[in-house]
Amino acid sequence: MALLELALLGFSGGFFYAGKKPEKTGNKRNALARLRAALAPIKAHKQSLQTFIAESPDQEADEKALADQRELKRTASVFAGSTAIAVAGTVLYPPLAVLSVPGAVYLLRDVYVNTADTVIKGKPVGVDPLMAIFTTSMLYQGHFVVSHFFISLYLLNRQLIKRVKQESKRNIIDVFRDQPSTAWVIIDGTEVEQQVSAIREKAIVVVRAGESVPVDGQVLEGFAAVDQHMLTGESQPVEKSAGDTVFACTVVLTGSIHVQVEKTGEETASARIGQILNSTVDFKTSKQLWAEKITQQTVMPTLGLSALTLALAGPTTALIFINSHFRYRLMLATSTSALTFLNLAAQKGVLLKSGIILEKMQNIDTVVFDKTGTLTLETPNVAEVTAFGDWDANTILGLAASVEGRQSHPVAKAICNKAAALGLQVEASHEASYQVGYGLVASIGKQQIQVGSLRYAQQQGFAIPPALLDKAEQCHLLGNSLIIVSVDGVIAGAIELQATIRPETSAVIQRLRDQGLSLHIISGDHPAPTKRLAETLHIDNYHAEVLPETKAEIIKQLQAEGRSVCYIGDGINDAIALKEASVSVSLRGASSVATDTAEVILMDQNLNRLCDLFQLAREYDQNVKTTSQMVIIPSLMNLGLAFVPGYGLAASMTLSATSVLAGFGSSMLPLIRHQQTRIIG
Incomplete structure (x- = not known):
């Protein structure tokens, strides 16, 4: 039995520390050399536990997270020390192994507490009583090393389950994360920079091109093209002038506006969306894994059968029945499967x-x-260029690209991208400036080029061709934008933009x-x-x-x-x-x-x-089914063989260990295949 215990520990060490070269045992007759060899897997166990701790995504810089981290490291150290004592007792001096019992009890303290609550407070019977009965019986019979092997499965399972079941995020919303912390406020006729949190209702905020609107309010003066698709879903920039309403979290693309504050902080439209989200933050965080459910559902039948077996066939067969239950093995295998596919998904973007x-x-x-x-896409594309008079479409597009060349908003990018795709010559523009209305004016040579909206052209008093009005109506019906290009005050053409x-x-x-x-x-x-x-x-x-x-x-x-x-x-x-x-x-x-x-x-x-994502979900479903079979089938075999003459506890534990290896291998197989495909590719 001692050889089996050391073999299980060696298997466990190799299982959780794949790739580590075994230490040379030297002269096998030397007890100290045998002890060093036996203790090597313990280092693997400890390093494995610490690796899971280090990789845990729950490493936030708060006191609770740090306390959890310290507790997990303490657990790994206690496990290593307790297992070392158990191995030393098995190899050198059997009575020494008894000293590993306090460490085992400490590691399983939650199991024993939950078992006591089940008995005393009448709570629903879970898997913990099975673990407590089996481990206590094994320790009582002197199987100290095997007990620590199953304890290692429990500890690793607990950490894996924690990682798989982590909630999306409790503090799900901070709508002001990307908002400016300061804004320019007009006080006594002077622009003063203030913290956004200090801005009050009726204050007047100045927002220029490229800046985010920090408040909800009404435009008092100025004109701007505002990108508010993140908030309202409108694909094209919206023109805002005196009397219009603007919202926090929108962006001024061109122009400049003075906004009288109506709502700030948690009263803005974007913040109200955040409040609705926070009120439903726990909506989808309590679903249990299938493995946990089936594990819990089979606890009582297993306890009943083992009690009956104890009366009919004695304690050894009863322990075989308890050992046949997959306990944490099924959850460990399916949790590893989930982590495998989380990793696989990340590698696929x-x-x-x-x-x-x-x-x-x-x-x-x-x-x-x-x-x-x-x-x-955020940037639209040029659907059509309409020319008026003697102008041609490519010239119109080239002039617009020359004026918009230094702008960064989506409309400018669309025009410049189209001009570049056609290989049009873009000339250098001078004295570019914004005008009242959504318009940009610049000089190219001796000509003054105006690029802007139809509203801008009308405000400037340009003669509007009837064909342009028809085109504007058509664009409105289609939801497209129309950019007017004028030369020296005469409309030369129009550029129609549509979503890409x-x-x-x-x-x-x-x-x-x-x-x-x-x-x-x-x-x-x-x-x-x-x-x-x-x-x-x-x-x-x-x-x-x-x-x-x-x-x-x-x-x-x-x-x-x-x-x-x-x-x-x-x-x-x-x-x-x-x-x-x-x-x-x-x-x-x-x-x-x-x-x-x-x-x-x-x-x-x-x-x-x-x-x-859909393909990964299908593969994950199949992998979980296969992995579960790798664990459940050996458990059923254990039940079937329990009354076979000569089938003892050692054979039962070997079969259990085999199921762990088979389940782990099955759960890791998709990731191994993917990595091999990448190497071959």
Whole structure:
């Protein structure tokens, strides 16, 4: 039996410390050499536990996290010391092994406390009483090393379960993380920089191009193009002038405005979205793993059979019955499987915040996309260039690119990208300046070029061709933007901009449709562009001009119909819907609220990773089934062989150890295959 105990410990050390070269044992007749060899796996155990501790994602710099870390390190040290004493007693002096019992009891203190609560307080019987009975019996019979082997499984399982079941985030929202901490406020006619937290209602804040709006308020003077798609879902910049309302977390692209403060801090629209999220933060954090459920459900039958066996066949057979229960072996194997696929997903560019997501993805039958920033890119594209009079389209585009060349907003990027793609010559512009209205004026040679909106052209008193008015109406119906290019006060042409569909979108939509999934588009944008995008992608279900709260209501309605919904969004306006969905997905680079709320982040901003997520979920489901069989089948064999003559406790423990190895190997196989594929590729 002593040889079996050392073999189990050696197996366990190799299992948790793969790749470590064994120490030379020297002369096997030398007791000290044998002891050093026997203690080598203990170092492996300790290093394994410390590795799991170091890799734990729960390493936040607060007192509780530091206390947990110290406790885990203390546990690893106690385990190493207690096991060393057990091995020393087995190899050198048997009575010495008894001194390992206090360490074993300390390591299993939670097990014994829970068992006492079960007996005294009548709590539901869980797996802890089985562990307490089996380990106590093994220690009583002098199987000190084997007891520590099973203790090591318990400790590693507890750490793995903690990692797999970690909650997405309790403090899920900090909507001001990316907001400026200071703003320029007009006091007695002078601009003074103040902390945003100190700004009060009725104050006047100045916001210039490239700056975020820090408050909700009304524009008193000035004019600006504001990107508010993160909050409202509108794909194109919105012109704001005196009397219009602006919101915190939006960005001024061009121009400058004076804003009279109406709401600050937690009263702003974006903060109210955060409050709604915080009120539902615990909505999806309590789901148990399947392995835990089946483990708990089989505890009472196992205890009943072992009690009956104790009366009929004696303590050894009763212990075999208890040992046949997979206890922590099943949870250890399935937890390792979850960690394997979390790692595998990360290597494929998919960040999963919990292994539970892989289970939930298997039930998804409906995928809902936010339009702007998810199916489309932030930068629009030039759909058409219309020239008037003697001008030609390429000249119009080249002049606009020359004026917009130094601007960084999406409209300027779209114009410059199109000019570069056509190989147009871009000339140097001089004396560029913003005018009242959404307009930019610059000199090219002896000509003055004006680039701006139709509203700007009308404010400047330019003669508007009837064809331009017709074009503007058409663009409005389609949800496109129209940029007017004028030369020396005469309108020369117009550039139509439309949303840019992500290049991979069509293929991804087709792959999802082939899987039989129901597809929807939700957008805060106008109906016309939303409808056109849905028709382009052959998606029958779309919802336009949807408010943030309404997005969540649509998700609720779909789920009330019995559907399981995966929602993909990237803006502040998507956060409530993301929280409501069965599975929520966002893209790296999206608003901090969206990435904090989403359970899945596509790290390379590529929607193809969404298809990878569905594939990983299917593979994970199959892997868990195979891994579970590797653990459950040996347990059933243990039950069947318990009454076979000559089948004793040693053989039972060997079979249990084999099930651990088989389950671990099965759970790690997908990652090994992926790494081999990468090497070959």
